[in-house]
Amino acid sequence: MSAEAPSAQAADLASYVCSHVLDRSRPVLLVIREYDGDWIAACGGDDHEQSSESWFVVGWGHVLEWNPAVGDIETLERGEEAERSAVTAPWVVSRLSWCNL
């Protein structure tokens, strides 16, 4: 096993995922670290309801387990997001521009 395993502390964090990431029908293509430190992992699609029924809380460790590439962006700072166009594409990190967070 790798000595670089994510810290238990990070794996215990709660994160928000969309229904597609939860049922693993789509890969994670968008990860957001909110200003309060919460993680959001989504498929990047624009077909989500803006209601709480589309979003679920799971341990961050599960997200990493389902999508190991997400481990590449665990260094994301608060207020940053990482996006990729496909699972084979590199992550592109940018500052959150939304003013309503």
Ligand SMILES: [Zn+2]
């Ligand atoms: Zn989704």
